Amino acid sequence: MIAVDPLHPEPAAIQHAVECLIRGGLVAFPTETVYGLGAHAFDPSAVRRIFTAKGRPSTDPLIVHLASIADVRTVAADIPSIVETLGRRFWPGPLTLLLPRCDSLPPEVSAGLDTVAVRIPSHPVAQALLQAAGLPIAAPSANLFGHTSPTQARHVMDDLGGRIDLILDAGPTDWGVESTILDPLKIPPVLLRPGGISIAELESVLGPIRVASPGERISASPGRQPRHYAPYARLILCPGETPAEIVESILSIARRERKEDRRIGLLVASEIASRIDPEEPSVILRNLGSLGDLRGVSRRLFTCLRELESEGADLILAHRLPNGGVGAALNDRLTRAAAEEKKSPHP
Ligand code: TXA
Ligand code: MG
Numbered sequence: 001m002i003a004v005d006p007l008h009p010e011p012a013a014i015q016h017a018v019e020c021l022i023r024g025g026l027v028a029f030p031t032e033t034v035y036g037l038g039a040h041a042f043d044p045s046a047v048r049r050i051f052t053a054k055g056r057p058s059t060d061p062l063i064v065h066l067a068s069i070a071d072v073r074t075v076a077a078d079i080p081s082i083v084e085t086l087g088r089r090f091w092p093g094p095l096t097l098l099l100p101r102c103d104s105l106p107p108e109v110s111a112g113l114d115t116v117a118v119r120i121p122s123h124p125v126a127q128a129l130l131q132a133a134g135l136p137i138a139a140p141s142a143n144l145f146g147h148t149s150p151t152q153a154r155h156v157m158d159d160l161g162g163r164i165d166l167i168l169d170a171g172p173t174d175w176g177v178e179s180t181i182l183d184p185l186k187i188p189p190v191l192l193r194p195g196g197i198s199i200a201e202l203e204s205v206l207g208p209i210r211v212a213s214p215g216e217r218i219s220a221s222p223g224r225q226p227r228h229y230a231p232y233a234r235l236i237l238c239p240g241e242t243p244a245e246i247v248e249s250i251l252s253i254a255r256r257e258r259k260e261d262r263r264i265g266l267l268v269a270s271e272i273a274s275r276i277d278p279e280e281p282s283v284i285l286r287n288l289g290s291l292g293d294l295r296g297v298s299r300r301l302f303t304c305l306r307e308l309e310s311e312g313a314d315l316i317l318a319h320r321l322p323n324g325g326v327g328a329a330l331n332d333r334l335t336r337a338a339a340e341e342k343k344s345p346h347p
Contacts, residue, residue, distance in 0.1 A: 001153060006030070006170035009128045017166055018133045021046075025165035026053055028142040028156045029129055031121040033094045033175045033196060034149040034302070035156050036065065036139030037164060038129070041075065044106040047138050051108075053163040056145040061111040062138040063096050063179075064118050067130035075116050075136050077102045082184050082206070089205055092122035094179040094196030109138045119179055125170045141178060142167075148231055148309075148337075151176045151302045158306075176299040177329045182209070194329040196298075230337040231305045233265065235316040237338045243271040243291075246319045251276070257315055258282055265313030267304055269297065272319065284311050291322060298326045301333070 004013045017027045024046040027038045037054065039046035041064050051058050064075050069087045072079055076099040083097055101109075101116035110116050121127065130137060141149040142156040142164075150156045153169030161167075180195030182202060189209045191199060202209055238253055240246035250272065254264050264283045266276065273287040286304040289296040308316055318334055321327045 001157060001167040001169050003169045004125055007124050009125045009168075009170070011128075011132075013168065014125075014128045014132045017129055017168055020166050021129075021133055021135065021137065024049070026050060026163075027129075028150075028153070028160065028164055028167040029126055029139075030123050030153070030168065030170040030173055031065070031126045031139075032123045032173060033121075033177060033179050034151055034173055035142040035153065035167075036063075036121075036126070036137075037142035037156075037160065038065070038137040038139040040133075041109055041136040041138040042104070042106060044108050047106055047108045050138065050140060053160055054140065054143070054145045056140065058108065059111050060140075060145075061113055061115075061117060062109050062140050064105075064109060064116055065126065065130060065137045065139050066118060066120050067127065067134075068092075068120060071120075071136065072099070072118055073102075075102055075105050075118060076100060080185060082189075086182075086184060086202075086205060087120070090197050090201070091120040092127065093120070094122075094175055095119065096179045096181045096193075096195075098181070098183040098185070098192075100185075115183075117181065123170070123173070125168055129168070146230060148302045148305050149178055151299070155302075155306055158310075172299065172303070174299065175295075175326070176302055177326065177333060180329070186210070194332050196326060196329065198325045199328060200324075230339075231309045231316060233309055233313050233316050235267075235318060235334070235338045237334055238317050238319050240319060243269075243275065246272050247275045250317050250319065251280070253317055254280070254283060262315065263311070263313050265308030265311070265316040267301075267308060267316055267318040269319075269321070284308060284313055294321060294325055294327050294330065297321060298330055301330060305337070 002013050021040050039050050078100050096117050096119040098115045144159045151173045175196045180197040181193040183190045191211045238249040240249045266285045269291045321330050
């Protein structure tokens with residue numbers, strides 16, 4: 001792990017990372033959304049190592065990260081004008097677009113699909129790395145498959161330490177939630193994953209878009225399976241519209257679920273936290289910040305989930321958030337984390 005300045009990354013650290021990528025190594029690096037696990041996108045064996053390191057099925061395609069719009073043509077067969085328009089408005093930033101892929105891109109990157117997902121990240125460290133490498137970098141989130149995405153270098157170390165070659169540590173990421181994924185070529189365009197760029201912002205450019213339903217399978221994209229982005233503990237989304245209703249449902253579920261030795265994590269906004277007695281037995285409280293500051297909640301959400309996990313919570317009680325702006329992405333991740341399915345295997 002190498003510490004780098006988040007705004008002015010040290011050229012020596014970036015050069016070290018570039019050499020590692022060129023040799024076929026795996027480098028975890030910060031983006032403005034979450035940490036990514038990067039490999040040289042045109043090196044098929046490096047790309048295959050990503051799937052092995054994460055325990056990710058080879059059927060789940062990767063996002064290719066590029067330095068600028070001009071580089072899109074290195075991986076895409078065609079760049080429709082709508083992509084130029086979206087790119088000028090939202091890149092660099094947390095938007096991923098599906099495009100027809102070019103034949104020279106190793107099929108492993110796109111899991112054999114005829115599209116490639118591309119994104120131009122804005123984080124200065126990601127930008128410095130992409131520019132210095134002069135390569136497209138294939139990178140999923142740098143977590144074990146199915147687990148909560150990493151918003152700090154330590155999270156990457158916890159999940160993947162020993163399986164990868166280098167981690168660039170530039171501190172916590174800004175958004176804390178993954179990019180918005182859009183298929184801009186469908187009519188109407190289809191939102192595959194809500195993220196930092198909101199539905200309203202996309203619609204201001206595109207007109208109405210269709211939001212894929214959570215369980216919907218699109219282009220065999222298994223990242224859309226219901227339980228994903230999940231902590232290892234069970235998570236329940238407690239009902240309620242107002243803070244008072246949410247407090248009531250959380251406390252009644254906490255009291256129902258309370259058992260000897262069980263630790264219950266409460267993952268709540270400050271409007272809820274302030275109404276909960278800090279002496280409430282067997283609970284660990286994590287305050288996500290105010291409902292009026294969803295960017296702040298977004299920055300803290302995955303970190304708080306991981307903290308509750310490492311403090312031994314075996315059950316996490318959370319609640320839905322307002323759905324505007326990044327709220328749609330946060331509710332999507334909470335809903336997926338709550339989806340009842342088998343537990344992810346802890347390494
Ligand atoms: O913010 C982000 O997007 C982060 C940072 C590192 O850029 N990356 C990220 O990658 O979240 P990942 O692999 O964890 O999630 C990417 C999702 C997966 O669910 C994958 O199935 C979907 O994008 N995806 C990638 N290529 C696709 C394609 N060609 N067609 C449909 N879905 C695709
Ligand atoms: Mg991921």
